[in-house]
Structure formats: C-alpha cells, structure tokens
Amino acid sequence: xxxxxxxxxxxxxxxxxxxxxxxxxxxxxGSVSLTLEEVIQAFFSDEETVARTIVYRMRLPRNILATLxxxxxxxxxxxxxxxxxxxxxxxxxxxxSTGASVVAIFIILVAPHWIHALPLxxxxxxxxxxxxxxxxxxxxxxxxxxxxxxGVAVNSILGGFISxxxxxxxxxxxxxxxxxxxxxxxxTWDDIYLLLPYSIIGLIASLFLIRSANVLQLGDESAKNLxxxxxxxxxxxxxxAVFLAGVTTAIVGVIGFIGLIVPHVSRMLMGSDHKYTxxxxxxxxxxxxxxxxxxxxxxxGAIEIPVGVITSIVGGPFFLYLLxxxxx
Amino acid sequence: xxxxxxxxxxxxxxxxxxxxxxxxxxxxxxAIIGPNGCGKSTLLKTLSRMIPAMEGEVILExxxxxxxxxxxxxxxxxxxxxxxxxxxxLTVEQxxxxxxxxxxKWYESKTGDDQTLVDWAIEETGLTKYKQTPIAALSGxxxxxxxxxxxxxxxxxxxxxxxxxxxxxxxxxLDLMELICEINQKFxxxxxxxxxxxxxxSRYSDRLVIMKNGExxxxxxxxxxxxxKIIQDVYQIECEIDQDPISNKPRIxxxxxxxxx
Numbered sequence: 001x002x003x004x005x006x007x008x009x010x011x012x013x014x015x016x017x018x019x020x021x022x023x024x025x026x027x028x029x030g031s032v033s034l035t036l037e038e039v040i041q042a043f044f045s046d047e048e049t050v051a052r053t054i055v056y057r058m059r060l061p062r063n064i065l066a067t068l069x070x071x072x073x074x075x076x077x078x079x080x081x082x083x084x085x086x087x088x089x090x091x092x093x094x095x096x097s098t099g100a101s102v103v104a105i106f107i108i109l110v111a112p113h114w115i116h117a118l119p120l121x122x123x124x125x126x127x128x129x130x131x132x133x134x135x136x137x138x139x140x141x142x143x144x145x146x147x148x149x150x151g152v153a154v155n156s157i158l159g160g161f162i163s164x165x166x167x168x169x170x171x172x173x174x175x176x177x178x179x180x181x182x183x184x185x186x187x188t189w190d191d192i193y194l195l196l197p198y199s200i201i202g203l204i205a206s207l208f209l210i211r212s213a214n215v216l217q218l219g220d221e222s223a224k225n226l227x228x229x230x231x232x233x234x235x236x237x238x239x240x241a242v243f244l245a246g247v248t249t250a251i252v253g254v255i256g257f258i259g260l261i262v263p264h265v266s267r268m269l270m271g272s273d274h275k276y277t278x279x280x281x282x283x284x285x286x287x288x289x290x291x292x293x294x295x296x297x298x299x300x301g302a303i304e305i306p307v308g309v310i311t312s313i314v315g316g317p318f319f320l321y322l323l324x325x326x327x328x
Numbered sequence: 329x330x331x332x333x334x335x336x337x338x339x340x341x342x343x344x345x346x347x348x349x350x351x352x353x354x355x356x357x358x359a360i361i362g363p364n365g366c367g368k369s370t371l372l373k374t375l376s377r378m379i380p381a382m383e384g385e386v387i388l389e390x391x392x393x394x395x396x397x398x399x400x401x402x403x404x405x406x407x408x409x410x411x412x413x414x415x416x417x418l419t420v421e422q423x424x425x426x427x428x429x430x431x432x433k434w435y436e437s438k439t440g441d442d443q444t445l446v447d448w449a450i451e452e453t454g455l456t457k458y459k460q461t462p463i464a465a466l467s468g469x470x471x472x473x474x475x476x477x478x479x480x481x482x483x484x485x486x487x488x489x490x491x492x493x494x495x496x497x498x499x500x501x502l503d504l505m506e507l508i509c510e511i512n513q514k515f516x517x518x519x520x521x522x523x524x525x526x527x528x529x530s531r532y533s534d535r536l537v538i539m540k541n542g543e544x545x546x547x548x549x550x551x552x553x554x555x556x557k558i559i560q561d562v563y564q565i566e567c568e569i570d571q572d573p574i575s576n577k578p579r580i581x582x583x584x585x586x587x588x589x
Contacts, residue, residue: 208434211429211434212434215426215429217414217415218412218413218414218426219409219411219412219413219414221378221407221409221411221412222409222412222414222426224377224378224398225376225378225402225406225407225408225409226402226426226427226429226430226482227397227398227399227400227401227402227403227429227430228398228429229398271415271417272415272416272417272418273417273418273422
C-alpha cells in the first residue's frame with residue numbers, strides 16, 4: 001500500500017483539497033438540510049438569513065474547530081510515537097488529558113463559577129500531570145519505557161480522582177460527561193480564536209522537528225553518534241506534542257483515538273519518513289475528526305453525541321482492521 | 329589522538345572498568361578482544377562518549393571529550409554500534425545521508441556537495457546498484473556495508489566499530505574486514521574495533537588489546553602478544569597457535585575448554 005515519492009506529494013495535496021471541500025460541504029448537513037447553493041449564497045450575502053446564521057454562526061466554526069482539533073491531536077500522536085518508539089503511544093499516555101480532566105471536572109462539578117477560565121485551568125492541570133510523568137520518568141535521561149510506566153501510574157491515580165468526583169457529585173455528572181468524552185457542541189468563533197494561535201505555533205513547531213523525529217527512529221546510539229542529544233531531543237519533541245494535546249483538550253475535552261489512528265494510517269501510506277507523515281497526519285487528522293464530528297451531530301437525530309464517543313466506537317474496530325491487514 | 333586516562337566506568341552500582349588507560353595513535357587498526365563481559369564494548373562506548381566515565385577522562389586531540397559539544401565530537405569520531413534498527417523502508421541513499429547531519433546546522437538542508445559525498449560513500453562500499461533499495465531488502469552484509477558508507481559520509485578521523493561482523497555469514501565477514509582495511513589505508517581513518525573472532529582480530533589488526541575483567545592484560549602487535557599462555561589465561565581454553573601463511577599473523581586453533589579453571 002506504500003506510495004511512490006511523487007504519489008506521496010499528490011496524495012497530500014489532494015487530501016488537503018478534500019479537507020477544504022469537506023469543511024464547506026458538511027455545512028449543508030444537519031437538522032436543517034441546506035443545498036450547496038444556499039451555503040455559497042450565505043457566504044457572499046450580508047443578509048442575515050436563516051441559512052447564513054446556521055452556516056456562519058454554527059456549522060462553519062464547528063467544522064473549522066474540528067479540523068484544528070483533529071490536526072493538533074494527530075500531530076501530537078505522531079510526535080509522541082516517534083519519542084516513545086512505540087506505535088501504541090497516544091497523547092493520553094503522558095497524563096496530559098487525565099490531568100486536564102481532573103481540573104475540568106472539578107470546575108464543572110464543584111466550582112462552576114470558574115467555568116470561564118476552564119480552558120486555562122485545564123491546560124495547567126494537563127501540563128502539571130505531564131510534568132509529573134516526565135519527572136518520574138527521568139533518570140539519567142529519558143527512556144521511553146519509563147514514560148509509559150510513569151504515565152500509567154499517574155493516569156490511574158488521576159482517574160481515581162475523576163471517579164471520586166463523579167460519585168460525590170453524581171447529580172451534576174451530565175455536563176461533565178460531555179467534557180470527558182470530548183465535544184464540539186455549541187462551540188463558536190471565540191473558541192477558534194482561542195485555539196488558533198496555539199495550534200499555529202504547535203503545528204509549525206512540528207514541521208521543524210521532522211529531522212529530529214527521523215533521527216530518533218535510527219535508535220539511541222545512532223542518534224548520539226550523529227551528534228544529537230537524545231534526551232534533549234525527546235524532551236523537545238514531547239513538549240510540542242504535549243502542548244498541542246494540552247491546548248486542544250483544554251478547549252474541547254478528551255477525544256481519544258485520533259492521536260493513535262491517524263499516525264498509523266499515515267505511516268501505512270507514507271512510510272516512516274516524517275517529512276511526509278507529519279504534513280499528511282495534519283490533513284488526515286483534520287478530515288477524520290471533521291467526519292466524526294459531522295456524524296456526532298447528525299446520527300443521533302436530535303440528540304448530540306460527544307465526538308469522542310464516535311472516534312472511540314468507530315476508531316477501535318477500524319484500528320483492529322488496520323492491524324490485521326498489516327499482518328496479512 | 330584519542331586517549332583514555334584512568335577511566336572508571338560502570339552502570340549504576342556495577343563498576344565494569346576500574347582503572348584503565350589507553351592511547352590510540354593515528355592511522356592503524358586496533359582490535360580489542362576479550363571474553364564476554366570483560367568491558368570491551370563498554371570501553372569502546374566510553375571512548376565515543378556514549379557512556380560517561382565515572383572517573384578519569386577521554387582526551388581527543390588534547391580536549392576532554394565531555395567538555396566538547398556533541399556535534400563537534402560527531403565530526404571527529406564515528407561509532408558504528410552493534411545493534412542498528414533504522415526503519416526498514418529507508419533507502420541506502422537516505423541512510424547514508426544521515427552521516428552528513430553532524431556537519432549541518434538544524435535548519436540546513438541537503439546540498440549538492442552532500443549528494444556528491446553520499447554517492448562517493450556508496451560507490452566506495454560497492455553499493456551503487458542498491459542506492460534506491462530499502463535497507464530491509466538488503467542482506468545482513470550489505471546492510472552493514474550501508475552503515476559503513478554512512479560512517480564514511482560522516483568524514484571522521486576515527487571509526488569505532490562494535491562487533492561489526494557478528495550476525496554475518498563468513499563470506500560477508502571477510503568482505504567487511506577487507507572493506508575496513510581498505511578504508512583504513514585509503515582514507516587514513518583510524519580504526520578501533522571490538523571483535524569476537526580471535527583470528528579475525530589477529531589477522532586484520534596492527535595492534536591488539538586483550539582485556540579481562542575490565543583491565544587490559546596485554547597490548548601490542550599480534551605476533552608479539554599472542555601465545556598459548558595468554559589465550560589460556562583470558563579465555564580458559566587450550567589452543568594451538570601457528571602462523572597464517574597469507575598474513576603472517578598468528579592463527580589460533582582452540583582445542584578444548586579448561587574445566588574448573
């Protein structure tokens with residue numbers, strides 16, 4: 001299934017255009033169906049029609065946010081997989097999403113008057129948890145296996161706190177569940193303006209990490225032999241990955257599987273070179289989360305399903321299918 | 329040009345090398361031999377700054393290795409480790425190009441000069457027809473040659489090899505040793521290698537360093553230092569030694585292990 005060099009470029013460019021098309025096209029789908037014509041009209045007229053409100057105030061910002069979130073999580077995943085040298089690494093392993101969750105759930109359940117500052121506090125929570133994981137994993141440098149072990153331990157402790165909070169405040173758990181399963185419902189342009197600068201910083205930084213991520217794949221001794229400080233490189237790449245996952249989770253909650261699956265599909269098509277997998281993961285992450293979010297807001301009819309539920313239910317079996325296929 | 333002064337090296341609480349000094353002169357091929365666990369690979373890794381010394385220092389051209397920038401060292405010393413696990417879909421050309429990275433800043437990309445060097449290294453190691461082949465499709469011997477090409481591309485004065493022939497068929501082993509000698513003579517690259525195979529070490533080295541329990545037991549030209557007694561002492565085996573008619577170096581024939589030694 002691997003592509004030749006020129007085909008790789010073509011696929012990346014085509015998927016980028018597919019993504020642009022889907023961002024527009026999916027604004028036609030929803031509880032009120034619109035035609036593509038109506039959507040285009042809505043863009044170019046200043047009249048406050050119903051179509052314009054639906055497209056411009058509701059569906060378009062949501063689609064754009066889904067694209068950003070998908071790209072961020074996918075890049076976070078591929079960067080962490082290169083650091084951990086483990087194809088099963090996922091941004092969650094660093095504790096960033098559980099850390100953010102504990103704080104977010106606390107605010108939602110116990111201190112709802114702080115809700116406006118939730119993204120900031122969730123990010124701080126994620127950063128602290130992740131810092132703790134790396135601190136515990138540090139011993140004469142960073143070894144991937146220790147990050148995984150420390151991550152499992154910290155995640156389990158923080159998971160306990162989440163359960164505790166959910167039991168103590170079970171009467172208000174409804175709103176918290178949406179956050180824990182990640183949702184783009186009722187997101188607006190403000191959320192995009194909040195996430196966009198950080199996404200741009202993180203995504204551009206990831207492009208500068210292509211060479212380092214490739215060198216880490218050669219193995220520790222090879223990387224050291226080529227003059228790379230392996231621990232420092234790992235920390236740097238992890239920092240960008242965690243930053244991307246952290247800001248994203250802080251705004252939309254915990255969305256699983258994107259950071260795991262997208263890098264996989266990306267590698268299957270593009271090979272191991274991050275020169276191709278990083279740009280392609282960005283685009284593919286955007287496409288997949290956009291599709292998932294469109295499903296999330298449409299399949300349940302009037303009931304909005306958290307997008308994290310869709311990515312897990314559809315993503316899990318799809319992931320298994322990929323693994324089987326690869327083995328065959 | 330590369331010397332170790334009073335090295336103490338180990339992992340955590342386990343000290344492997346207690347107090348060792350060694351000086352490598354420019355030009356020759358030095359082979360380090362000794363039984364498993366004697367510290368020969370540890371020594372090689374310390375010489376290449378992969379493992380920091382607990383005490384003592386490694387001096388490269390008058391400077392302490394630990395005080396040099398990692399990049400600077402990688403322009404002078406290349407270590408080819410025993411285990412390499414680069415992604416299988418890398419082509420030979422891509423793998424060899426990595427050898428240029430020590431000479432590039434992080435924002436610099438591949439230049440025409442780099443390509444010339446990559447082509448040259450691939451040519452010298454006889455891999456021209458495999459240039460675009462993914463390394464997973466190469467045989468073990470060819471892959472090892474590709475890593476040697478990467479090392480050539482790195483343009484270092486010193487090449488350290490950690491058991492380069494382990495896992496290879498005998499024909500590839502010979503092939504590789506010949507290539508190493510050629511590189512040593514043609515490009516004046518100083519070679520220090522850890523070897524398992526005693527006869528290979530004897531035949532292809534100008535200087536032999538024999539280690540046991542983290543210490544250097546004997547050090548000199550193979551013809552002077554190889555004798556039954558030292559082999560028995562280091563490996564606990566009885567052997568016969570004669571002279572190889574081609575290289576005029578000593579040839580060791582193991583007979584049996586000495587039980588209870």
